[in-house]
Amino acid sequence: MPNLGIRGLYYITHIDNLPSILRYGILSHQLVEERNISYTPIYDTEIVTDRKSILAPDSKSLWSFANLYFQARNPMLYRVIYEKSYKNIAVVEVKPDLLDRPDIFITTGNARASDSEILSQKVGVKRLRQIRKDVDVVWWKPEDGSKRKIMAECLVPDLVPSNFIQAVYVATHEVAEEAKKLLPSDIPIIPEPNTFFQPLWKKRLTPNLFL
Template structure:
């Protein structure tokens, strides 16, 4: 493979800037100043200033380039959507032919970060090929460099022609309607793509406190996230594997809870983590003004041994513990996967009904994240079925 399969590159902006972009193109900061173009910023001024002071090997300021991401769902986007209204943000999709523009450069990470290197197109594509798995990943972390690398950029001198824009991506259908009004008769596709903006693909309300969600649980706004585990202290696959990679401290606490018999087949263990998830996930070229998102982790046994199938009776007992103890332990809101429905080989038709029976009516919001391994019959997703 000589180069990654590039279908699009991406530019993050405020929707009020779209008419100007569709008329003049995507401009560098320097070009915006020279032309006196009025625009609505989405980035903190300190972030923008840092890019002005950073130079490429050609000794040109980053302000002299229009910058595109290869992956828009990245730490910078996470920061933007947590500081702004998601419906104010648009992602402009740009044709890969933009790489043919003379002077194009590629960075192997966030261009404003000190460890980042800059490359010509030919060498840059080789680097992208090596880290393409990271760029296409759904998560990242600081200490292995993936948080920086997932923000690899394409830098284009001065401006990108509007003829290279193929689509505009927005958070939802309301944002789509708003953008279509703003851009008027411009013939460009406006596409709701919630996943880019860290939103669920779908949300179905089952009761006053209970929702079914198709999405990424690790970006849930709930206070407590549930991780399906076994009681052997082994995090090998699925959500547990991701938790082990992304939050090493969770893995250490989990192993201790197994050793000390605090986590059993019928009793979950609550880890009251104190670190801010926003601090870990957002681009921190400068500190967040109001970091939050302190997350707790509920370690919920769905298997006794890692190679076993899940047992419905164990899951039911664990849910009973949650129902009886959530107030006492301080859980204020709860996100849960479909317990045992992935690697545990249980059926949603059985598990969904049991989960809803125990979680319906408790005095906190609960989000159940649907299994993604296979399609679920819509009849098993209704309140009539689940709350029967």
């Protein structure tokens, strides 16, 4: 894989799911159901149902893939933070070595969108330079396609083994301390407010007003 400065691939989840992910890996929706694994959902049921009917080039449903994003700071994270609170959300960072696997697929945007291509690993890695450019943006809008493109995915058959996990990101130091109680491991838990659309600092002006 060409070195394009891709630091990692990202999975957005509820903080309560971290122990299960460290134990079993990041599972496809299909495997979660087959193994009857308990988890806390963060997704929109309608969106996930739509993905079940979409097929990858190998004729398998998107439900049979674990999906990772090239950019964690994306519209899905923005939405779940609004719906669930940043205190409940974590971003799991996976080693980019996963992109060397020949059985993965790479998408040019949200895999659910009809305008997105689902590419084989061999073809997809040749498009990574453009994908990197498309996801390396601060904000997005649907009109120019940037909202779809920033959601580019790496689709991994069945599961991402837990040994590929290299870090967990959360919004604040307080959330990091809570996450450490759930994860008795040496995986770094890193507060990164900007990723979670939070200010890097804030100052109390009054009991109810912050700057």
